[in-house]
Amino acid sequence: MEETFYDKIFKPKTYTLENGKTVKQRASRTPIVLLLVLVATYASFRTTGADLSLLLSRGHQFFVIIIGMIPPNFKFISSIWGPLFDTIQMSLLGSLAGALVAIPLALLSSSNIIKNVFVNGFFKFFLSILRTLPTLVLALIFTFLFGLGTMAGMLSIFVFTASYVGKLMYEHIENVDMGAFEAHESMGLTKVEAFRYAIIPEVLPTYLSVSLYAFEGNVRYAAILGYVGAGGIGLVLNERLGWRDYPSVGMVLLVLMIVVFIIERVSEYFRRQLS
Amino acid sequence: MNEAVKLQYNKAPNRKMYFAVLTTIILALLIWSFLGVDITGFDEKGTGLARNIVSGILTPDLEFLFDFSSQGVPYLLYETIAIALLGTVFGSILAIPISFLMAPSVVKPPVAYITRLFVIFIRTIPSLVYGIMFIRVTGPGAYAGVLTMSITSIGMISRLYVDVIENLDRGILEAMTSMGCTTYQKIRYGILPQLFSSFLSTTIYRFDMNLRDATILGLVGAGGIGAPLIFAMRSYRWNEVGSILIGLVVLILLVELFSNKLRSRLVSGT
Amino acid sequence: MIEFINVNKTYPNGVTALSNVNLEIEQGEFVAIIGLSGAGKSTLIRCINRMHEINEGTLNVDGVNVSQLKGKQVRAFRRKIGMIFQSFNLVTRTTVLNNVLVSSVPELSFWRKTLGLFPKDKKVAALEALDKVGILDKAYNRVDQLSGGQQQRVALARTLAQNPSIILADEPVASLDPVTAKVVMDDFKRINQEMDMSILINIHHVELALEYADRVIGVRKGEIVYDGKSEDVTQDVLNNIYGSITEVPHMDDPEEAEV
Numbered sequence: 001m002e003e004t005f006y007d008k009i010f011k012p013k014t015y016t017l018e019n020g021k022t023v024k025q026r027a028s029r030t031p032i033v034l035l036l037v038l039v040a041t042y043a044s045f046r047t048t049g050a051d052l053s054l055l056l057s058r059g060h061q062f063f064v065i066i067i068g069m070i071p072p073n074f075k076f077i078s079s080i081w082g083p084l085f086d087t088i089q090m091s092l093l094g095s096l097a098g099a100l101v102a103i104p105l106a107l108l109s110s111s112n113i114i115k116n117v118f119v120n121g122f123f124k125f126f127l128s129i130l131r132t133l134p135t136l137v138l139a140l141i142f143t144f145l146f147g148l149g150t151m152a153g154m155l156s157i158f159v160f161t162a163s164y165v166g167k168l169m170y171e172h173i174e175n176v177d178m179g180a181f182e183a184h185e186s187m188g189l190t191k192v193e194a195f196r197y198a199i200i201p202e203v204l205p206t207y208l209s210v211s212l213y214a215f216e217g218n219v220r221y222a223a224i225l226g227y228v229g230a231g232g233i234g235l236v237l238n239e240r241l242g243w244r245d246y247p248s249v250g251m252v253l254l255v256l257m258i259v260v261f262i263i264e265r266v267s268e269y270f271r272r273q274l275s
Numbered sequence: 276m277n278e279a280v281k282l283q284y285n286k287a288p289n290r291k292m293y294f295a296v297l298t299t300i301i302l303a304l305l306i307w308s309f310l311g312v313d314i315t316g317f318d319e320k321g322t323g324l325a326r327n328i329v330s331g332i333l334t335p336d337l338e339f340l341f342d343f344s345s346q347g348v349p350y351l352l353y354e355t356i357a358i359a360l361l362g363t364v365f366g367s368i369l370a371i372p373i374s375f376l377m378a379p380s381v382v383k384p385p386v387a388y389i390t391r392l393f394v395i396f397i398r399t400i401p402s403l404v405y406g407i408m409f410i411r412v413t414g415p416g417a418y419a420g421v422l423t424m425s426i427t428s429i430g431m432i433s434r435l436y437v438d439v440i441e442n443l444d445r446g447i448l449e450a451m452t453s454m455g456c457t458t459y460q461k462i463r464y465g466i467l468p469q470l471f472s473s474f475l476s477t478t479i480y481r482f483d484m485n486l487r488d489a490t491i492l493g494l495v496g497a498g499g500i501g502a503p504l505i506f507a508m509r510s511y512r513w514n515e516v517g518s519i520l521i522g523l524v525v526l527i528l529l530v531e532l533f534s535n536k537l538r539s540r541l542v543s544g545t
Numbered sequence: 546m547i548e549f550i551n552v553n554k555t556y557p558n559g560v561t562a563l564s565n566v567n568l569e570i571e572q573g574e575f576v577a578i579i580g581l582s583g584a585g586k587s588t589l590i591r592c593i594n595r596m597h598e599i600n601e602g603t604l605n606v607d608g609v610n611v612s613q614l615k616g617k618q619v620r621a622f623r624r625k626i627g628m629i630f631q632s633f634n635l636v637t638r639t640t641v642l643n644n645v646l647v648s649s650v651p652e653l654s655f656w657r658k659t660l661g662l663f664p665k666d667k668k669v670a671a672l673e674a675l676d677k678v679g680i681l682d683k684a685y686n687r688v689d690q691l692s693g694g695q696q697q698r699v700a701l702a703r704t705l706a707q708n709p710s711i712i713l714a715d716e717p718v719a720s721l722d723p724v725t726a727k728v729v730m731d732d733f734k735r736i737n738q739e740m741d742m743s744i745l746i747n748i749h750h751v752e753l754a755l756e757y758a759d760r761v762i763g764v765r766k767g768e769i770v771y772d773g774k775s776e777d778v779t780q781d782v783l784n785n786i787y788g789s790i791t792e793v794p795h796m797d798d799p800e801e802a803e804v
Contacts, residue, residue, distance in 0.1 A: 044357035048417035061411040089311025132527040134490045140508055145321045150312045179634030188623035188651050197647045201639040224401040257399040280672045283684050
């Protein structure tokens with residue numbers, strides 16, 4: 001048993017059995033972890049000014065807007081369709097383009113496909129950096145570059161999808177059993193043929209499933225992109241919230257909920273077929 | 276060719292129709308979505324702006340990056356971590372009862388179904404809308420961000436908790452019953468140890484995600500590093516944007532590295 | 546005929562896998578290669594179809610000097626040699642038939658092999674290969690739904706569809722239970738007798754080796770230490786191949802355990 005730094009401070013207990021064997025029990029890590037979490041939580045309370053009593057005294061304010069949304073303004077639906085379709089269209093296009101670009105990125109990152117540590121490392125790092133950039137910040141930058149509208153929203157979804165699908169796929173590709181690839185080479189297939197028949201059938205279902213999942217999330221996410229002017233239903237949502245027109249906000253949320261629910265069910269159905 | 280082979284050859288499932296229909300639908304959707312998004316190039320200011328952005332991010336405002344007062348990047352990052360952490364703690368505590376109410380093996384199917392619908396309902400409302408609602412309660416600031424994070428975390432955390440609850444190893448309970456354990460002992464020594472590490476792993480994962488999401492909240496005034504970031508962007512101070520982005524990227528990468536390590540240790544148990 | 550003449554093989558990390566190997570295997574023989582793990586059994590058979598390169602010596606297969614083949618020639622050469630693996634090495638997320646069809650990929654036109662459209666005669670040949678190993682009825686099942694024994698027979702059918710003259714098998718029954726192992730070994734025996742294919746098999750189970758093979762080759766630390774009929778293998782021969790067992794773990798040491 002290797003003694004870590006922790007074991008040097010908190011000595012393991014030693015038990016001696018009747019037959020002379022000794023057994024060491026490491027001191028449990030749980031107390032110190034709990035202590036750290038508690039300290040961090042306390043510090044966070046101080047920093048954020050969180051105050052639970054405020055929830056009791058002013059909590060009802062939270063429901064003011066919700067109550068304002070009921071009943072939703074059903075007449076508003078005619079102004080929702082256009083932006084709603086914009087949102088779906090930009091998620092669809094961004095997800096599709098992102099998923100396609102993710103393929104070369106994932107292959108270049110996989111150490112069992114491209115056998116060059118520097119290339120793998122570079123693309124893995126590139127994907128990580130892309131993933132850390134908040135989508136909303138990307139969308140804002142794109143509105144500066146491409147003007148306000150769905151193009152900016154589509155591009156930020158595209159970047160996010162490429163990085164998300166790219167990362168999940170290289171992790172999957174690196175874990176694929178290379179046995180079939182070896183077998184195909186032993187049958188006289190070229191490396192490209194072996195890749196086509198050994199690796200692709202193994203990763204394709206996962207790829208499609210991950211891409212669908214990304215699309216699901218993107219529709220939900222695209223709804224807020226309008227906040228920074230990147231088109232879609234978020235624009236309407238932001239505007240109506242600003243005017244305190246809560247019944248219309250309620251209608252937007254209701255429609256959004258139904259659409260997201262339908263898309264999730266359809267996507268879940270296909271993802272289940274794939275696995 | 277013998278009879279059995281011929282028979283089996285003719286049994287080949289014909290999925291051409293299925294694939295044709297699917298391809299048509301996908302193509303139609305693709306064309307439709309192309310129609311909706313007006314593909315534009317850079318607008319006239321775009322090229323010059325792109326140069327400014329890149330040069331600004333590459334030459335960050337170092338003074339701002341290493342300013343340890345309450346206006347500097349380090350403090351803003353610290354505040355963002357605090358929002359994400361507290362939001363995750365609240366969210367995971369709230370998720371425990373909800374996840375038990377969602378588990379078909381614990382409650383009756385209708386109850387589980389209604390709870391599921393309720394969670395979908397919570398999940399669809401965009402985080403920014405929650406932000407605005409909570410600001411009414413707490414006033415602008417980090418606390419509103421914490422409450423928003425708590426609510427938006429519930430959906431994912433409870434869904435993952437349910438998977439853990441449904442996959443509990445019931446063999447242990449049987450073994451404990453055979454040893455004559457009481458219900459309390461079965462929960463304490465049979466169920467909790469199984470739940471604890473999986474729940475913790477889920478919670479750490481969500482903390483990782485919340486840290487990314489916490490940057491958005493600044494947009495509606497709910498604290499964190501998002502507000503200064505967006506403010507700097509709107510006023511074209513790209514060096515400041517550079518400092519904040521660098522700080523954010525480094526922080527998120529570090530937390531991701533740490534959380535992956537911790538989670539793999541929790542799962543493998545060493 | 547497979548012919549090893551003074552073959553040596555050393556890995557880049559300095560491990561000697563084969564040292565001065567001389568062998569002659571006639572067409573149609575059933576040969577079992579036995580020895581400890583790491584003795585060089587796997588290297589021995591993988592050199593035959595150039596999955597591994599040899600460093601020194603000559604290796605001829607049916608009169609062809611294997612080391613001198615290049616690119617396309619290697620692939621054409623490998624078409625005549627089938628290979629079976631311990632872990633089956635099948636594409637698990639597709640159907641049994643698709644796995645067997647892979648053996649015909651090099652013979653297809655560019656478009657056919659890119660799109661995965663196989664002509665009728667290849668499909669029939671693949672189904673006939675499945676029929677020969679008795680799993681024709683599983684043709685449209687996904688491989689991951691089959692048992693280990695069935696998967697190894699899919700791999701065997703894939704090899705048969707290639708119509709090789711030699712089959713190399715690297716621990717083909719090591720992941721199977723004893724009963725299934727016998728079924729798969731019976732398949733090998735039948736193929737060997739009915740189709741006159743040479744079979745070289747690496748195997749852990751000495752009893753199975755002696756029961757099925759005509760000839761046994763014992764490998765120890767990269768050297769051939771026994772080569773003869775399976776009937777002539779005695780306990781002494783086995784002791785020589787496997788060495789005397791000295792490394793018995795001592796149970797009376799004070800042990801540390803994690804609780």
